[in-house]
Amino acid sequence: LKEIIIIGGGLSGLVSAILLKRAGYAVVLYEKKEYPFQRVCGEYISNEVKPFLEKNKLFPAVFNPSCISKFLLSSINGKCIELDLDYGAFGISRYNFDNFLYKIALEEGVEIFTKVQVECVDFKENYFEVNLASGEVNYASLVIGAYGKRSKLDKVLKRGFIQKRSPYLGVKYHIRTSFDKETVAIHNFKNGYCGLVKIEEDLYNLCYLSSAKNLANCKSIPSMEKEILMKNPFLKDIWESSEFVDEKPEVINEISFETKSPIENHILMAGDSAGMITPLCGNGMAMAIRSASLLSNSVIEHFQPNRFDLGRRKMLEQDYIGKWKNEFENRLRIGRSIQKLYGKSFSSDLLVSFSRLIPSLATFLVSKTHGKYFN
Numbered sequence: 001l002k003e004i005i006i007i008g009g010g011l012s013g014l015v016s017a018i019l020l021k022r023a024g025y026a027v028v029l030y031e032k033k034e035y036p037f038q039r040v041c042g043e044y045i046s047n048e049v050k051p052f053l054e055k056n057k058l059f060p061a062v063f064n065p066s067c068i069s070k071f072l073l074s075s076i077n078g079k080c081i082e083l084d085l086d087y088g089a090f091g092i093s094r095y096n097f098d099n100f101l102y103k104i105a106l107e108e109g110v111e112i113f114t115k116v117q118v119e120c121v122d123f124k125e126n127y128f129e130v131n132l133a134s135g136e137v138n139y140a141s142l143v144i145g146a147y148g149k150r151s152k153l154d155k156v157l158k159r160g161f162i163q164k165r166s167p168y169l170g171v172k173y174h175i176r177t178s179f180d181k182e183t184v185a186i187h188n189f190k191n192g193y194c195g196l197v198k199i200e201e202d203l204y205n206l207c208y209l210s211s212a213k214n215l216a217n218c219k220s221i222p223s224m225e226k227e228i229l230m231k232n233p234f235l236k237d238i239w240e241s242s243e244f245v246d247e248k249p250e251v252i253n254e255i256s257f258e259t260k261s262p263i264e265n266h267i268l269m270a271g272d273s274a275g276m277i278t279p280l281c282g283n284g285m286a287m288a289i290r291s292a293s294l295l296s297n298s299v300i301e302h303f304q305p306n307r308f309d310l311g312r313r314k315m316l317e318q319d320y321i322g323k324w325k326n327e328f329e330n331r332l333r334i335g336r337s338i339q340k341l342y343g344k345s346f347s348s349d350l351l352v353s354f355s356r357l358i359p360s361l362a363t364f365l366v367s368k369t370h371g372k373y374f375n
């Protein structure tokens with residue numbers, strides 16, 4: 001019987017693995033891909049997690065991440081406003097950041113198996129049976145689900161959100177462009193929005209969330225960009241004046257922002273598996289890191305491998321659910337509400353005009369989607 005199995009090696013899985021290994025547990029992590037690899041992500045990380053990362057020697061300073069302190073928002077018609085960010089952020093590619101954490105986890109003794117997909121998890125009496133795609137079966141006292149926004153496992157677990165089709169797709173490029181190095185921009189377009197932020201070296205991340213309807217109407221990603229995104233003059237300028245580094249973008253679809261439960265069939269969920277915040281908040285990665293920290297604290301408080309009965313398991317689960325809801329429930333709700341204002345001509349114009357009129361209120365709204373510094 002293994003002590004802890006973690007499914008998924010993104011930020012929430014890797015940070016949980018490192019913290020729990022440091023606390024003395026035997027930790028096994030399964031990741032279906034092989035590091036390093038690209039992900040669809042805006043690569044803007046709120047500074048709320050910087051003190052935590054620095055304190056735990058997990059901040060990727062070696063890559064010289066960008067420092068972001070300003071926010072530019074444009075409406076579909078090209079009206080814009082610039083605001084100062086309260087906390088600010090840093091920009092780094094997931095390619096480098098995840099690989100950096102992966103190497104730390106390996107060095108510190110986490111058993112990591114890449115190119116291994118978990119297919120099914122069953123809770124039996126007081127332990128888990130974990131089935132891998134290869135046919136291998138393993139057993140563990142605790143399982144942490146850190147497998148991201150959507151996985152076959154959600155179907156196996158019959159989670160509510162997976163029954164509904166989601167209308168969003170995400171597209172990411174790395175580009176070279178002349179935009180300000182300290183500003184993150186969000187540009188609206190019909191049924192979507194596109195972020196631009198400096199990351200490491202001379203690269204920028206250009207990442208957008210669009211609707212499946214946009215793609216269906218335009219038939220292909222290049223024509224959707226031309227016919228819909230480039231109606232916003234800022235986006236037209238970016239597409240026409242930048243150097244696109246990769247031949248093709250990274251693309252994902254079926255992105256869902258429906259509510260989820262942080263515990264499912266006794267599996268402790270972290271990061272997007274527990275709940276995904278809308279990308280315009282630029283906060284999913286900070287939440288993934290923070291949920292890994294909360295989860296690890298609950299595990300450390302309640303999990304002693306030789307004395308872990310159902311009563312103690314219940315206490316652990318209640319402790320984690322309480323902490324998770326307290327920290328994230330409101331942020332997720334506010335993120336969903338703000339997203340409704342984006343991607344529409346009238347409301348995105350209104351949002352910009354309103355922010356110009358009362359910048360302090362706009363800054364307040366942004367701060368409500370973020371947490372406070374923690375370490």
Ligand SMILES: Cc1cc2nc3c(=O)[nH]c(=O)nc-3n(C[C@H](O)[C@H](O)[C@H](O)COP(=O)(O)OP(=O)(O)OC[C@H]3O[C@@H](n4cnc5c(N)ncnc54)[C@H](O)[C@@H]3O)c2cc1C
Pocket residue numbers: 007008009010011012013030031032033040041042043044045046116117118119146147148149150151152153169170171195207208209255270271272273276277279282283284285286288
């Ligand atoms: C378009 C878009 C833009 C975004 N922009 C930002 C942004 O700028 N800033 C920000 O903070 N957040 C942003 N986010 C959100 C952010 O990317 C996520 O919140 C974050 O990656 C969550 O981390 P995670 O560890 O929970 O999941 P992930 O990083 O998705 O990691 C999950 C891992 O699990 C693995 N996996 C899945 N299923 C299995 C399985 N069955 N077996 C084994 N392994 C498995 C996957 O391969 C993956 O490596 C954005 C999201 C989208 C869609």
